[in-house]
Amino acid sequence: xxxxxxxxxxxxxxxxxxxxxxxxxxxxxxxxxxxxxxxxxxxxxxxxxxxxxxxxxxxxxxxxxxxxxxxxxxxxxxxxxxxxxxxxxxxxxxxxxxxxxxxxxxxxxxxxxxxxxxxxxxxxxxxxxxxxxxxxxxxxxxxxxxxxxxxxxxxxxxxxxxxxxxxxxxxxxxxxxxxxxxxxxxxxxxxxxxxxxxxxxxxxxxxxxxxxxxxxxxxxxxxxxxxxxxxxxxxxxxxxxxxxxxxxxxxxxxxxxxxxxxxxxxxx
Amino acid sequence: xxxxxxxxxxxxxxxxxxxxxxxxxxxxxxxxxxxxxxxxxxxxxxxxxxxxxxxxxxxxxxxxxxxxxxxxxxxxxxxxxxxxxxxxxxxxxxxxxxxxxxxxxxxxxxxxxxxxxxxxxxxxxxxxxxxxxxxxxxxxxxxxxxxxxxxxxxxxxxxxxxxxxxxxxxxxx
Numbered sequence: 001x002x003x004x005x006x007x008x009x010x011x012x013x014x015x016x017x018x019x020x021x022x023x024x025x026x027x028x029x030x031x032x033x034x035x036x037x038x039x040x041x042x043x044x045x046x047x048x049x050x051x052x053x054x055x056x057x058x059x060x061x062x063x064x065x066x067x068x069x070x071x072x073x074x075x076x077x078x079x080x081x082x083x084x085x086x087x088x089x090x091x092x093x094x095x096x097x098x099x100x101x102x103x104x105x106x107x108x109x110x111x112x113x114x115x116x117x118x119x120x121x122x123x124x125x126x127x128x129x130x131x132x133x134x135x136x137x138x139x140x141x142x143x144x145x146x147x148x149x150x151x152x153x154x155x156x157x158x159x160x161x162x163x164x165x166x167x168x169x170x171x172x173x174x175x176x177x178x179x180x181x182x183x184x185x186x187x188x189x190x191x192x193x194x195x196x197x198x199x200x201x202x203x204x205x206x207x208x209x210x211x212x213x214x215x216x217x218x219x220x221x222x223x224x225x226x227x228x229x230x231x232x233x234x235x236x237x238x239x240x241x242x243x244x245x246x247x248x249x250x251x252x253x254x255x256x257x258x259x260x261x262x263x264x265x266x267x268x
Numbered sequence: 269x270x271x272x273x274x275x276x277x278x279x280x281x282x283x284x285x286x287x288x289x290x291x292x293x294x295x296x297x298x299x300x301x302x303x304x305x306x307x308x309x310x311x312x313x314x315x316x317x318x319x320x321x322x323x324x325x326x327x328x329x330x331x332x333x334x335x336x337x338x339x340x341x342x343x344x345x346x347x348x349x350x351x352x353x354x355x356x357x358x359x360x361x362x363x364x365x366x367x368x369x370x371x372x373x374x375x376x377x378x379x380x381x382x383x384x385x386x387x388x389x390x391x392x393x394x395x396x397x398x399x400x401x402x403x404x405x406x407x408x409x410x411x412x413x414x415x416x417x418x419x420x421x422x423x424x425x426x427x428x429x430x431x432x433x434x435x436x437x438x439x440x441x
Contacts, residue, residue: 020432020434023424023434023436024432024434109306109307109308110307110308112305112306112307112313113307113308113311115426115428115432115434116432136305137273137305137307137313137315138273138274138275138315138426138428139428140428140429140432164276164428164429164430165275165428165429166275166276166277166278166429167429167430214430214431215430215431215432216431216432217431218430218431218432223430223431223432224430225276225429225430257275257277257278257317257318258317258318260302260303260305260315260317261302261303261304261305261313261315261317261355261356262303262304262305262306262356264354264355264356266354
């Protein structure tokens with residue numbers, strides 16, 4: 001039972017903000033380092049309708065960053081879905097959670113019910129596929145990801161991208177490029193076992209959730225239709241990408257609003 | 269469950285057009301086209317993607333209704349629908365009620381608009397068609413699903429983009 005003053009400290013979000021938040025169906029694809037942070041924050045904020053995807057179980061190597069994961073989960077090979085459900089129901093006992101222990105491409109229909117989806121996937125190809133689906137079904141999309149470059153003097157970097165139908169996409173914003181996709185394809189689409197640590201994921205997840213709350217409640221009165229934030233983990237700062245500052249076009253040449261809905265097979 | 273989704277830019281385009289005064293009609297009307305999306309056996313998604321505004325000279329003078337459109341406007345809508353029928357094109361008649369709160373069909377709306385639906389259904393059999401009414405702070409839609417003779421109320425209408433808005437029946441935001 002949610003007490004009346006549960007959300008008192010966030011009442012500045014607007015008189016009807018909690019209702020908007022509770023009505024919105026959110027999707028989270030990938031419930032590892034980034035997704036587990038996002039789930040925790042969404043549940044605290046008061047989101048109640050979830051569609052979540054992860055086909056993985058908790059391993060020892062996850063526990064350096066999987067929020068909510070414990071050594072007991074590792075020993076019992078708990079699905080990451082279970083950790084997410086536990087976090088959500090621990091804060092929102094009346095939440096509606098549809099958890100799918102498959103890759104989203106295997107069961108895409110539940111994801112299409114969402115109004116806002118967080119992509120917490122490893123590969124560029126995975127991000128591209130998600131964004132294509134989001135555009136086709138008119139869903140707001142927020143992508144997060146982090147990486148560590150080099151070993152002698154490691155550099156931590158990351159990004160948070162908001163992509164909404166009609167606005168610039170991840171290609172427009174210069175994040176997804178043919179070169180990156182080709183390079184990844186040369187490695188058979190595998191992103192590899194990239195280094196991951198908890199605190200950059202926390203920064204990125206918080207920034208992503210901030211964008212989501214702004215989108216849903218419009219508490220700033222100037223909700224952004226697109227955004228590209230870059231994280232410099234060595235300096236500990238998040239800045240707007242330079243490609244955003246140089247952008248003059250606010251639409252997208254890659255996705256037409258006419259290309260929505262189920263693909264249709266036509267007789268020739 | 270029936271849900272309509274409208275990109276923010278399209279939603280704004282509709283409002284900007286429908287709020288303009290007409291030389292003689294009391295209000296403006298338009299058509300918005302969409303495509304179908306599968307989200308499960310118990311649910312229908314209509315994804316609205318294109319607005320068709322009615323030129324001033326395609327309205328007819330008629331004091332008994334807020335706006336009446338002529339044959340040219342209807343023919344154009346039916347042509348568009350026919351051209352898109354293989355893509356399961358949907359069409360919604362759209363207009364604005366100037367008040368606040370959840371819109372309801374007026375007596376005139378109930379009399380004048382549903383008779384358009386059989387024509388839409390026979391032209392694009394696999395699309396969902398209907399009536400979309402916007403108010404100052406809400407929206408409601410009545411949807412005729414393929415092969416259904418009676419309308420159903422849309423469960424929710426979602427404006428996608430920034431800011432997002434979700435209009436659900438019985439809720440005031």
